[in-house]
Amino acid sequence: MVKKLYLFLFFLLFTVLAYAQNATLKGQLTDRATHEALPGAVIHFDDFNNAVVADEKGNYTFTNVAPGEYKVKVKFIGYESFEKKIKLSAGQVLILDIQLDAKNNNLEAVNIYDRLPNGTEEAARDNEKNSNNIKNVISAKAIEKSPDINAANVLQRMSGVTIQRNAGGDDAYAIIRGLEPRYNNTLINGVKIASPSNKTRLVSLSVVPSDLLDRIEVDKTLLPDMEGDAIGGTVNMIFKDAPDKRLISATGSVGYNQIFIDRKFLKFSSADIKKYSPSEANGPSYVAQPNDFTRSNLDFKNVNPPPASTFSVSYGERFLKNKLGFIIGNSFQNLYFGSNTEGNDGNANPNDPDHRPRINDITNRSISSHQLLNNLITHLDYKINDKNKIMLDNVLLYSRLEEASVSADTSITGGNGGRSVPGSGPVSSVYQSTLSNQIIENLKLSGEHILNTHFKFNWYGAFSDAYVRTPDQADINTNILITYDPVSGKFNKSPDYFDDISRVWAHNEDKDFDGAGNLTYKTNFNDIKLELKAGGLYRHKTRYNYEDQYTLRPVANDNGGKPIFTDINAANWNVYNPYGAGEFNINNYNAFENITAYYGEFKITFSQLDVFGGVRSETTSQGYHVRQDITNASDVNKNYTDILPSITLKYKLNEKTNLRFAYFASLARPAYFELVPTVPPSTGGSAVEGNPALNHTTANNYDLRYELFPRADELFFIGAYYKQLTNPIEYAYGGSSGPNTVYKPINSASAKVAGFEIAYTRFFGNIGLSGNYAYNYSDVNASKIDRNNPQFHILEHRMLTGASVHDLNASLLYRNKAAGLNVQIAYQYLGKTLVGVYPDNGDNYIQQPLSTLAFSADKAAGKHFTVFTKLNNLLNTHTTVVLHNFQNGNEVTKATYLLGLRYNY
Numbered sequence: 001m002v003k004k005l006y007l008f009l010f011f012l013l014f015t016v017l018a019y020a021q022n023a024t025l026k027g028q029l030t031d032r033a034t035h036e037a038l039p040g041a042v043i044h045f046d047d048f049n050n051a052v053v054a055d056e057k058g059n060y061t062f063t064n065v066a067p068g069e070y071k072v073k074v075k076f077i078g079y080e081s082f083e084k085k086i087k088l089s090a091g092q093v094l095i096l097d098i099q100l101d102a103k104n105n106n107l108e109a110v111n112i113y114d115r116l117p118n119g120t121e122e123a124a125r126d127n128e129k130n131s132n133n134i135k136n137v138i139s140a141k142a143i144e145k146s147p148d149i150n151a152a153n154v155l156q157r158m159s160g161v162t163i164q165r166n167a168g169g170d171d172a173y174a175i176i177r178g179l180e181p182r183y184n185n186t187l188i189n190g191v192k193i194a195s196p197s198n199k200t201r202l203v204s205l206s207v208v209p210s211d212l213l214d215r216i217e218v219d220k221t222l223l224p225d226m227e228g229d230a231i232g233g234t235v236n237m238i239f240k241d242a243p244d245k246r247l248i249s250a251t252g253s254v255g256y257n258q259i260f261i262d263r264k265f266l267k268f269s270s271a272d273i274k275k276y277s278p279s280e281a282n283g284p285s286y287v288a289q290p291n292d293f294t295r296s297n298l299d300f301k302n303v304n305p306p307p308a309s310t311f312s313v314s315y316g317e318r319f320l321k322n323k324l325g326f327i328i329g330n331s332f333q334n335l336y337f338g339s340n341t342e343g344n345d346g347n348a349n350p351n352d353p354d355h356r357p358r359i360n361d362i363t364n365r366s367i368s369s370h371q372l373l374n375n376l377i378t379h380l381d382y383k384i385n386d387k388n389k390i391m392l393d394n395v396l397l398y399s400r401l402e403e404a405s406v407s408a409d410t411s412i413t414g415g416n417g418g419r420s421v422p423g424s425g426p427v428s429s430v431y432q433s434t435l436s437n438q439i440i441e442n443l444k445l446s447g448e449h450i451l452n453t454h455f456k457f458n459w460y461g462a463f464s465d466a467y468v469r470t471p472d473q474a475d476i477n478t479n480i481l482i483t484y485d486p487v488s489g490k491f492n493k494s495p496d497y498f499d500d501i502s503r504v505w506a507h508n509e510d511k512d513f514d515g516a517g518n519l520t521y522k523t524n525f526n527d528i529k530l531e532l533k534a535g536g537l538y539r540h541k542t543r544y545n546y547e548d549q550y551t552l553r554p555v556a557n558d559n560g561g562k563p564i565f566t567d568i569n570a571a572n573w574n575v576y577n578p579y580g581a582g583e584f585n586i587n588n589y590n591a592f593e594n595i596t597a598y599y600g601e602f603k604i605t606f607s608q609l610d611v612f613g614g615v616r617s618e619t620t621s622q623g624y625h626v627r628q629d630i631t632n633a634s635d636v637n638k639n640y641t642d643i644l645p646s647i648t649l650k651y652k653l654n655e656k657t658n659l660r661f662a663y664f665a666s667l668a669r670p671a672y673f674e675l676v677p678t679v680p681p682s683t684g685g686s687a688v689e690g691n692p693a694l695n696h697t698t699a700n701n702y703d704l705r706y707e708l709f710p711r712a713d714e715l716f717f718i719g720a721y722y723k724q725l726t727n728p729i730e731y732a733y734g735g736s737s738g739p740n741t742v743y744k745p746i747n748s749a750s751a752k753v754a755g756f757e758i759a760y761t762r763f764f765g766n767i768g769l770s771g772n773y774a775y776n777y778s779d780v781n782a783s784k785i786d787r788n789n790p791q792f793h794i795l796e797h798r799m800l801t802g803a804s805v806h807d808l809n810a811s812l813l814y815r816n817k818a819a820g821l822n823v824q825i826a827y828q829y830l831g832k833t834l835v836g837v838y839p840d841n842g843d844n845y846i847q848q849p850l851s852t853l854a855f856s857a858d859k860a861a862g863k864h865f866t867v868f869t870k871l872n873n874l875l876n877t878h879t880t881v882v883l884h885n886f887q888n889g890n891e892v893t894k895a896t897y898l899l900g901l902r903y904n905y
Contacts, residue, residue: 023088025096026061029054029074032099039655040122040712041076041100046245053122053712064818067092074098077126118241119214121713127217128715132603132612133648134221134660134705136160136717136759140240143210145822147854147870149310149333149898151208151216151237157809158218159717159759159772160233162830163205164802172206176218177721178753178776179232180802182729183668183697187236188442189393192227194466194510196438198545198587199673203440203466205235207399209331211251211312212377214238220721221648221662221703224599224614225518225535228644231666231699231723239377239395240314242325246905247316253868253900255308258876259338259893264302266368266404268433272296273472277505277548279580287578288550293503297433297474298568300404305336305370310900316379323383333373341365341891346883356787357843357884365407372400387450397440405432424484424491428499432475438468454521462514469507476501478565498565501552501573506587508545514538529605533614539595543672547587551576591672593622601646612648617641620669620696626676636675636692642667658707660719668697670729674745688731689744695727697747715761723753725780730801732783732793733839743839751780751800768813778803784841796841799834806831806849820860828852835881845888848880858902866902871895 029038037058044051054060067090074082079100088094119140127137136158148154152172156163162175173181186193186203193203219226219234226234272295274281278288316327342364346357375398381391409428446460477499483492518535552573557563565571601614623637646664653659676690705719727747755776762769778800786792799805808829815822829851836845853875858868873895881889 022064023067023090023092023094024061024063025065025072025086025088025094026059027096027098029058029060029076029098029100031079032101038076038079038100040126040709041074041079042120042122043072043074043098045070045072051120055711072096072098074100076100077130078102118243124215125709125713125715127215129658129707129709132610132650133219133223133226134662134703134719135217135219137215137217139215140213143213143216144902145824145856145858146210147824147826147856147872148210149870150206150210151213152205153872154210154213154216155205155218155235156828157811157826158216159757159809160220160755160774160776160807161218162802162804162807162833171204173202174205174235175802175804176232176235177220177723177755177774178778178800178803179723180800182671183231185227185230185234187234188395188464189238189444190236191442191444191460191462191464191514192512192539193440193442194464194512194541196440196466196468196508196510198468198506198508198547200671201669207373207375207397207438207440208237209312209333209373209375211310212239212314212329212331212375214240220719221701222644222646222664222666223612223648224601224616224644224646225533227537227597228616228618228642228666229668231668231697231701231725239393240316240327240329240379242318242327242379242381243316244318244322247314247327248903248905250311250313250903251900252311253309253870253898255310255870255896255898257308257337258895258897259340260305260336262894263340263366265305265336265338265370266366266406267301267303267305267370268299268402268404269296270402270433270435273435275469275471277472277503277550277580279548280505284579288575288580289578290552290573290575292575293474293501293550293552293573294472295568295571297435297472298431298476298501300406300431300433305368308336308896308898309334310898324380325383326380327377328379329377331373331375333371335371335373336369337371337893337896338366338368339891339893341367341889342887343889344883344887346886346888357838357840357886359886361409361411363407363409365405367403367405369401369403371402372398374398389448391444391446391448393442393444393446395440395442397438399436399438401434401436401438403432403434403436405434406430407432424482426479426481428477428479429496430475430477432473434470434473436468436470438466440464440466454523456520456522457517458520459517460514462512464512464514466510467507468509471505471507473504473506474501476568476571495564496566497562498554498571499562500554500576503550503552504547505549506545506547508543510543511541513540527607529603531603531605532600533602534598534600536599537595537597539593541591541593541595543591543593545587545589545673547581547585549577549581549585587673589624589626589673589676591622591624593620593669593672595620608652610648610650610652612646612650614646616644616646618644618667622669622675624672624676636677638675640696642696642698656709658705660703660705660707662701662703664701666699666701668699668729670694670696670745674729687742689742691744691746694729694745695747697725697727697729699723699725710762713761714763715759717757717759720756721754725751725753728780728800730780730782731837733785746783748780748782751778753778753800753803763813763815766814766816768815769811770813771808771810773809774807776803776805776807782837785839787840787842790840794841798837798844801834801837804831804833820866821857822859823857824855826854826856828854838883843884846882848882850877850879851875852877864903864905866904868900868902870898870900 029041041054043060052060069087072084121139124137124139152163155161160177164173176184181202195201215238217236278292310333312331314329318325344359345361347360376396378394383389407430411425442464444462448458450456478496480496481494516537521532553576554563555572596619599616604611619641621639644665648662651659677692702722708716728751729745730748731743732746757774759772781795783793784796786794811826831849833847835847838844855871858866860866879891
């Protein structure tokens, strides 16, 4: 014991002496002319990893600095850069006060490349503080320390943003201020992304890796130089930029999903899947044969999946005396995830005097997904001189998804073989395999040029492409009947009968060609600054969608009935439609869309007040051709022009505080397929029919926000908003077509959205609190079926689809810079959400409140390495949907665990 005590005391003394040999550098940063402190300025040595930020009084301190020679550097927007060589001795405390010179406001005296270090919280706060519009920004550093590995999960922690997910969780779209994804747009490096969806304009954010991002900006208000199709807001994902010095970083991790500890992973082989359907491969006159269809992708096995894994690497540097900069990054994610879902379908109860819905079917579904994400970013920039710069950015997002699902559907409404007592009834089982390959690419060439003292010009040309191929999505349907014998009190189960097989080949491509230019003029009138800006944009979009479907039906048994199903390899079938459905499939269409936009805007800067205003004109020309023989016109063309005015006021109460007001007009265009008057296929269930009379949505938007930035990495926002929508697009009951219940998009007369948001980040020593809360109210007077008179429709007030009343994020943070330790506990609460519209008045599909908990931590291990962990859904939160008074759906995804190592040089 004494020996251990001596060893401990020796270690403690050695540590104290070692720290005592280190030096300290401190001082204050001020404006040379005004002598005012410069809070938020970044001071660093040659390595940005050792950077510190000046506090609210401009003071900074470096502690425990090893003796030696260093070059101290300072960069602060609006000021000339500073460099000074120093020498530190053991135990020395050196005071270095730094005075910065403000830059001339003339454009010729401005270097257009000054910035804070990429991806820092200080840069994010500076972006929010000095932006011309109302926005929220999350930095790469905040993302790195969060529990999240993709853009969708990051976004849901931002103020006023929630995420809409599909079953299984592989798709995720942003809902901003209670407005569903159709009312928002998504950008990469400031340019709109082509959509891989076969019917919508949406882009799933779950395929975007968080470790390649520099920041995510959510613009809540629009200016005339921004595209106008964003009523809720714009998500702009900015990827890594070329660094000021050599950057090498790598991250690797492994993890597991709790759901596959509790159950097996359902797997199939995709090796034999044919890329083309029989008619694609052999021509439309080809008669498909039974052996044209593979069996291995319907041969399912339960296995234990390997751990999930992620790896990313980035390398960036500057050459040619810092004129040429580049960065290249690659992110690879090998993910296994799944869900268990219970669904209770409901329809009107004929025995209820009010015809309220009752449970009709119970469906239990299990999904197992294996997703490979391989993403590559490249950036090049060349500084011709301090006034001219050319940039090339390319983002390539690749996703391969293999998904297996099994569902068991039990009818419980009695009659026609339905349930007679609990536990009895027909049970239909569906096994489905899906392979999907998706590529999204965004290429942008841009330039920035200071022409003279007053004029600046910037431009870009961009190409965006989204391509998806889903070859041979296969599902097999079998059924059994469970009966109850009241005499014996036993249940009897029939054999499993082979019903049919469906095989679907689908692929689509969306291409955008963009060009834009902006000319800026700046001048001063004494203490008043004037900025005039004008520009335009042209986009040509083309899209095609192809789908071919085959139905395989079993060879009858000797009695002419359905055969017993034992195994896919023993099953025999005939091809019900040997020519396929490619020539007449309603999902086969071509589309184009041309956008021509012009704008003019001004900015007047007084001592404390900035006034922005202007107008934008957007002309839309879009058309469709459907390759189907239908009685309605198969060609749809629409042309319209929108004039979008805006005005923004920014009042600077002091250097740390802004008060903002904004008004802007905006729009939302219908999804591609929503205009096409197609006839749904006669397969039973529900289907969507297009509406060529559908109009685009327009909106008037009003915003007010108070902003306080106590320190360079802290904030307090409180704001309110109001939106008046004209012609909002909602789905309503559109009658029936054969066995289908048909829904079609229609325009309601108007809708209102109002709410307020609060965001807060503050540190008290090593402990920090970060959070945000959003309250959202929405109301639309939409068409519903009168449940007591089904032949009539009535109008009913309800909130908008996708809207949540309450959204809360709260995080407890701990950071210890000396120990290199960061810990975060993140809680999220999402209130009741309308996730679907029931056709009859009085009822809708309401997602119940959710509470989730996540944990993340990272610890420095030496100078270059960091160990981290990310744990999500620790409360095992269920996603529950209620219709009337019964549970319509209950999805379970369970917790995920990730442990990794990060390297930075």
